[in-house]
Amino acid sequence: MTTTAFIELNNKRRKELTPQNEAFYKNILLYVRGSNVDQRAGEELLLELLEHLIDAQARGKKAVDVFGLHPEEYCKKLVDALPKASIKQKAILSGSVLSFSGMWLFGLLSAAQLLWPELQPSIAVSHLAAVVMVMLLLPGTILTLLKKSLFTAEQSRIENVIWVITMGFIWLIPIAIIYIVPATFKIEGSFFLYGSVFAVLLLVHFVLEKLK
Amino acid sequence: MNKSQMLKGVLEGCILAVIEERPTYGYELYLRLTDQGLQAVSEGSIYPVLLRLQKEELIEGTFVKSANGPNRKYYSLSDKGKQAIKHFKQEWIVLSDSVNEIVLKKGGRGDDDHHRIHRAK
Structure with missing residues (x-):
């Protein structure tokens, strides 16, 4: 799968989220995309998190239950662990x-x-x-x-x-x-x-x- | 002591062990960890660990795309990962034995301090 394919799939799948969950998820998305990370690895992670959130939503959970009360801290952890942009x-x-x-x-x-x-x-x-x-x-x-x-x-x-x-x-x-x-x-x-x-x-x- | 600090290294080992059983994706991995009693793990917290393990080339992820979703990334152990889990198991046995010995049998119980105070008097 190419990076573009990941982005397109992300755009499509994001529509499954409730407005509240989407707002929460979008912050994570902007944070990761705006960081100095390998683009392909970043998009792969973003789709993975999105799919997890869609799953969780079906189980009646909210984004905050999945990603925690401190999304900025959480995003920093993700970005630190992702490979850097070459x-x-x-x-x-x-x-x-x-x-x-x-x-x-x-x-x-x-x-x-x-x-x-x-x-x-x-x-x-x-x-x-x-x-x-x-x-x-x-x-x-x-x-x-x-x-x-x-x-x-x-x-x-x-x-x-x-x-x-x-x-x-x-x-x-x-x-x-x-x-x-x-x-x-x-x-x-x-x-x-x-x-x-x-x-x-x-x-x-x-x-x-x-x-x- | 910060509980999450203690959990950090152990969690990596547990994740490797669960993936060793069979390839798995994020949510299923979380379920298998919590089902086996690791309740301190929150859903999202496995992803930074998975990223680290990928960076260290201990696990490999493959995205399996499906037409109407869900698109899942399945993780499996690399050869390096298989070595790592073997190591972890050996180290864990030694470590947990000695920690049990120290913490549970010698002076780890809260009331021991009281005994000492009484004795001092």
Whole structure:
């Protein structure tokens, strides 16, 4: 079974859970997926736990009866015992995030070249460096914050709304960087240059996603 | 003393012993442990142990998929695991004999302390 098959099966089987049990289980799922673990081993464990919970539910038990009163502690134990993600896996993940944001950036640039050539839209080396830095640090930071907020007793609605808004606007980051970071070493490119970089990054991203 | 600390190492041995009897999956494993009197084990607590045993290559898991679920992961002992359970059994006999000797026969009973206090007086 492939990792994707595990994820698909998990999505399907999760529908068997009662809303209460699903809420409990989802926290475990997000915690494990957001941790530095081998993805395949993590998904295998998640499906195993899910099947156990479905079984337990049929016996009239609740998630808390199965996984205990301290789910965060329990998740830590699981993650500690799981094999860690390999360097290759981490590189593929970072590459995928980078190629995606770069693709977005150069796609916009080439579109701007095409639509408003009089503005001479361009990009600088400093912008690229900033985008790479932010995009390498951001996923880890978001995951750490997410994991911290998972098991807090009552997540307020406002907090959730802020979270959704942040995630919704995350794609604006590269554009924001262009405006904020001063341009040093400008790359004077044509539509053709930007377009080609876009195409290459698109291809790279596609390949990396397949490798995941 | 923390009961769970004491249980930790013993639980690994018990899980290996149950799997040695026949390949089994998580819930069934839990049932077989509790049926045989190991009541201190909670359902979820076997999974971190199973992960550790897999990491140490003592057991191997195989997922058996079924169309409408349940999809179960069956565990069996590896050759290394068979060696490990043999070792565990030998060590357990020695350990449990000596622990029984010390704890149950010599000074382990709560009222022994009282005797000593009386004698001192």
